[in-house]
Amino acid sequence: MADYSEHDREIRATGASVAAISVDPPKKSEAVRQELQLPFPILCDTERRVVQQWDIYNAREKGGIAKPAIFIIDRDRNVRYHSIDTTSARVPASEIVRILQTKEEALPARRKIYFPRLADFIRAIRNAARFGVRSPRA
Amino acid sequence: MVDCPMGKIAALFLLVMHPRLLALWRGQVMPETLPGKVPRNGESAPQFELPDSTGTLRRLSELVSQGALVLLFFRGHW
Numbered sequence: 001m002a003d004y005s006e007h008d009r010e011i012r013a014t015g016a017s018v019a020a021i022s023v024d025p026p027k028k029s030e031a032v033r034q035e036l037q038l039p040f041p042i043l044c045d046t047e048r049r050v051v052q053q054w055d056i057y058n059a060r061e062k063g064g065i066a067k068p069a070i071f072i073i074d075r076d077r078n079v080r081y082h083s084i085d086t087t088s089a090r091v092p093a094s095e096i097v098r099i100l101q102t103k104e105e106a107l108p109a110r111r112k113i114y115f116p117r118l119a120d121f122i123r124a125i126r127n128a129a130r131f132g133v134r135s136p137r138a
Numbered sequence: 139m140v141d142c143p144m145g146k147i148a149a150l151f152l153l154v155m156h157p158r159l160l161a162l163w164r165g166q167v168m169p170e171t172l173p174g175k176v177p178r179n180g181e182s183a184p185q186f187e188l189p190d191s192t193g194t195l196r197r198l199s200e201l202v203s204q205g206a207l208v209l210l211f212f213r214g215h216w
Contacts, residue, residue, distance in 0.1 A: 004210060014205075015206065017204060019201055019209055029190075029191035054177065075202050077185070077199060079177045
């Protein structure tokens with residue numbers, strides 16, 4: 001959060017804006033906003049409706065909280081980029097600024113789904129013939 | 139009792155799913171089974187309306203009206 005607060009000007013320079021969401025009630029969020037002097041609003045999803053709809057709800061922790069995640073949403077409300085993070089590794093704000101500055105076609109390609117080719121089947125059959133179908137017992 | 143592989147699979151399925159099936163039977167919707175899906179890149183983000191920390195209602199369409207929006211989901215205060 002503090003990282004994004006520091007980069008707020010750079011993000012604004014690209015024409016974008018920032019908003020944060022948590023499941024905390026407004027009172028708590030306002031305290032956080034004052035404490036960290038955040039220049040952007042904190043939205044309060046106290047009913048956990050949005051976090052569930054966006055499937056970034058972590059029901060197992062602290063009575064149900066949001067997973068750390070970042071979305072870049074374009075003016076036409078399309079998602080340009082998203083990242084669902086772990087607590088220890090969030091996408092740095094500088095990376096978000098870089099994405100906002102680059103054109104869409106320059107974005108990294110989506111991860112490919114591995115689809116087995118004929119060669120993979122042949123290798124599997126050959127291995128089965130050589131070593132048997134069962135995995136070796138320890 | 140169960141000696142065919144399909145029966146084993148069915149039994150395993152029932153074992154894993156029974157809380158949800160029970161909830162379905164009673165007509166309840168369990169919190170984690172609410173329809174939810176991470177909007178992928180290029181997809182339209184679902185609209186929402188939430189109060190901010192000052193109590194003002196904010197709509198997603200309003201937030202993106204000026205330009206792109208960086209939406210940060212965070213765990214909250216602890």
